[in-house]
Amino acid sequence: MNILVCISKAPDTTSKIAFTNGNTQFDENGVQYIVNPYDEWYALVRALEIKEAQGGNVTIITVGSAADDAVIRKALAIGADEAVRIDAPATDAYYTAMQIAAYAKTKSFDLILTGKETIDYNGSQVGGMLAEALDLPYVAIATKLDVAGSTVSCQREILGGVQEVEVQAPVVISCAKGMAEQRIPNMRGIMAARTKPLTVVAPEALEALTSFSTYSMPAAKSSVKLIDPNNLDELVTLLHNEAKVI
Amino acid sequence: MNLVYINSTNGLSKAALETVTYAKKLGGEVLVVTNGNASADTLSTLGAYGASGVLQDPSIDGQDPSQLVKLVAAAAQKANASTIVFSHDLVGKAVAPRLSVRLKAGLVAGAVALPEADGSIKVNVFSGKAFGFVRVNSSVRIISLLPNSIQPEQTSGSCSVEAFDGQAGTSSIVVKATKKPEGAIALPEAELVVSAGRGLKGPENWGMVEDLASALGAATACSRPVADIGWRPHHEHVGQTGVAIRPNLYIAAGISGAIQHLAGVNGSKVIVVINTDAEAPFFKAADYGIVGDAFEVLPRFTEAVKRFKAAQH
Ligand SMILES: Cc1cc2nc3c(=O)[nH]c(=O)nc-3n(C[C@H](O)[C@H](O)[C@H](O)COP(=O)(O)OP(=O)(O)OC[C@H]3O[C@@H](n4cnc5c(N)ncnc54)[C@H](O)[C@@H]3O)c2cc1C
Ligand SMILES: Nc1ncnc2c1ncn2[C@@H]1O[C@H](COP(=O)(O)O)[C@@H](O)[C@H]1O
Numbered sequence: 001m002n003i004l005v006c007i008s009k010a011p012d013t014t015s016k017i018a019f020t021n022g023n024t025q026f027d028e029n030g031v032q033y034i035v036n037p038y039d040e041w042y043a044l045v046r047a048l049e050i051k052e053a054q055g056g057n058v059t060i061i062t063v064g065s066a067a068d069d070a071v072i073r074k075a076l077a078i079g080a081d082e083a084v085r086i087d088a089p090a091t092d093a094y095y096t097a098m099q100i101a102a103y104a105k106t107k108s109f110d111l112i113l114t115g116k117e118t119i120d121y122n123g124s125q126v127g128g129m130l131a132e133a134l135d136l137p138y139v140a141i142a143t144k145l146d147v148a149g150s151t152v153s154c155q156r157e158i159l160g161g162v163q164e165v166e167v168q169a170p171v172v173i174s175c176a177k178g179m180a181e182q183r184i185p186n187m188r189g190i191m192a193a194r195t196k197p198l199t200v201v202a203p204e205a206l207e208a209l210t211s212f213s214t215y216s217m218p219a220a221k222s223s224v225k226l227i228d229p230n231n232l233d234e235l236v237t238l239l240h241n242e243a244k245v246i
Numbered sequence: 247m248n249l250v251y252i253n254s255t256n257g258l259s260k261a262a263l264e265t266v267t268y269a270k271k272l273g274g275e276v277l278v279v280t281n282g283n284a285s286a287d288t289l290s291t292l293g294a295y296g297a298s299g300v301l302q303d304p305s306i307d308g309q310d311p312s313q314l315v316k317l318v319a320a321a322a323q324k325a326n327a328s329t330i331v332f333s334h335d336l337v338g339k340a341v342a343p344r345l346s347v348r349l350k351a352g353l354v355a356g357a358v359a360l361p362e363a364d365g366s367i368k369v370n371v372f373s374g375k376a377f378g379f380v381r382v383n384s385s386v387r388i389i390s391l392l393p394n395s396i397q398p399e400q401t402s403g404s405c406s407v408e409a410f411d412g413q414a415g416t417s418s419i420v421v422k423a424t425k426k427p428e429g430a431i432a433l434p435e436a437e438l439v440v441s442a443g444r445g446l447k448g449p450e451n452w453g454m455v456e457d458l459a460s461a462l463g464a465a466t467a468c469s470r471p472v473a474d475i476g477w478r479p480h481h482e483h484v485g486q487t488g489v490a491i492r493p494n495l496y497i498a499a500g501i502s503g504a505i506q507h508l509a510g511v512n513g514s515k516v517i518v519v520i521n522t523d524a525e526a527p528f529f530k531a532a533d534y535g536i537v538g539d540a541f542e543v544l545p546r547f548t549e550a551v552k553r554f555k556a557a558q559h
């Protein structure tokens with residue numbers, strides 16, 4: 001199996017979220033970047049497990065600038081064979097997906113895996129866009145993934161339940177919790193990652209379809225109203241009359 | 247013209263009514279496209295939410311997003327649609343991005359409000375910790391609406407339902423089995439949610455959580471460690487790495503309120519926190535707080551809800 005895993009950087013989950021330049025830009029000051037958890041824990045680790053069981057190659061790909069190389073090396077340390085970085089800021093999901101699709105067209109991947117969503121922009125867009133650009137089937141939000149020959153079996157989430165599906169490779173799959181367990185890179189992996197190939201590819205000329213004009217923070221919650229634990233009738237009354245939710 | 251895709255295979259969901267209402271509020275005519283074999287009687291009621299017509303292709307079962315993309319693209323062409331609205335649910339997440347590439351139309355994924363005066367549309371970013379305003383630079387735009395962002399608005403009237411051939415080809419996804427827990431309320435759609443964490447001490451104590459949920463007619467949820475250690479099924483896990491929900495009411499018992507948990511629930515309209523520790527971070531995000539032992543508070547809460555419901559009848 002020749003597997004491509006799409007890797008995005010994401011701010012560490014404890015990062016302080018703030019904006020600068022008149023609220024038009026994410027304030028990266030003091031922000032630590034990690035590999036987007038869905039991409040790392042589920043897509044990448046499952047790709048490695050499949051490769052370890054059946055042979056093959058795992059390539060990771062990122063659309064980003066040189067500053068993202070540190071995050072790419074982290075993913076290599078977990079065990080990917082090689083990395084590709086398309087040298088351009090990921091301006092929107094369409095731009096990102098079309099860049100990855102242009103690269104994927106030059107190779108023959110059997111499986112293309114993405115995370116369920118990025119934890120910063122949460123669009124859940126890139127996987128579906130890639131599938132359309134490559135004219136491949138798309139299994140969205142898969143929680144299990146197995147491969148036998150060219151038959152790919154997935155469990156995917158559906159409204160109110162799950163479904164077992166089968167599809168023929170090549171296929172694009174977005175990966176969510178349940179597919180694999182997080183792997184902590186060991187010293188050998190970290191050392192090996194330094195010398196693994198990281199190919200930098202020039203971007204295609206493309207226009208993004210969307211952009212963020214501004215950002216805002218949610219209104220601060222007014223302070224909590226404390227209720228006597230012996231007077232739950234009061235809480236029910238407040239939920240009915242004041243909050244109007246029951 | 248605004249086109250709305252809805253999934254009507256299990257009747258008209260609240261999410262479907264929300265998207266039609268949203269499209270109506272955008273202004274202009276609203277046409278709905280759907281697959282599956284819901285009855286014409288059912289679909290014609292969408293007229294009351296603002297639809298002027300429904301195009302239905304009963305031949306598509308909806309399991310393969312690439313078929314739905316072809317259907318919606320064909321309807322968009324027929325209607326000369328300038329805006330296409332989806333629900334940002336599991337179907338919308340699979341179909342809307344594909345359509346964006348097919349039509350070269352910018353996608354606003356997870357809209358939470360109607361467009362601003364400058365045309366930009368508000369979405370959740372950073373797992374609900376902030377909002378972004380997305381501008382679409384293409385002539386056709388696609389909006390996927392986060393469930394529970396607006397309330398369906400019903401007036402009177404009905405609309406025509408017309409058979410439509412989406413020219414969708416065959417499905418490349420073979421469904422082997424479908425598992426839906428009986429009777430349970432689907433978490434992403436639930437308006438009321440009762441959730442509990444490690445403070446409940448063990449799976450044998452979830453009866454009180456379920457009792458309160460059933461008294462309220464709520465869905466149940468849990469924190470991540472609780473799902474990881476197998477006390478509760480994975481699909482109940484809410485938060486950054488689980489399901490993100492935005493119910494009208496979220497009740498959290500024995501959950502500390504870690505930032506990754508809040509990321510999945512801070513879109514809730516009203517939050518009630520029950521925790522023995524007055525310093526638990528969750529109280530900062532709560533509207534109503536009870537400093538107390540969940541083992542005592544939950545059963546009392548259930549009784550109070552039952553008294554309230556009895557008095558209403
Ligand atoms: C990358 C990453 C992603 C994560 N994603 C998620 C996620 O999606 N969802 C998630 O939930 N977590 C997530 N976590 C974990 C998160 O950081 C917390 O560890 C977790 O939410 C804590 O769960 P908890 O509140 O149930 O347990 P605890 O932190 O152990 O808190 C238990 C609480 O119960 C209270 N308590 C104890 N006894 C009682 C009693 N008798 N009555 C009432 N209260 C009582 C305690 O005071 C305490 O506040 C993530 C972590 C990381 C690093
Ligand atoms: N800049 C990027 N480079 C490579 N892959 C990406 C990038 N952004 C997003 N992805 C992939 O697309 C998935 C969905 O991202 P999103 O559509 O932003 O929610 C992520 O989990 C990644 O696998």
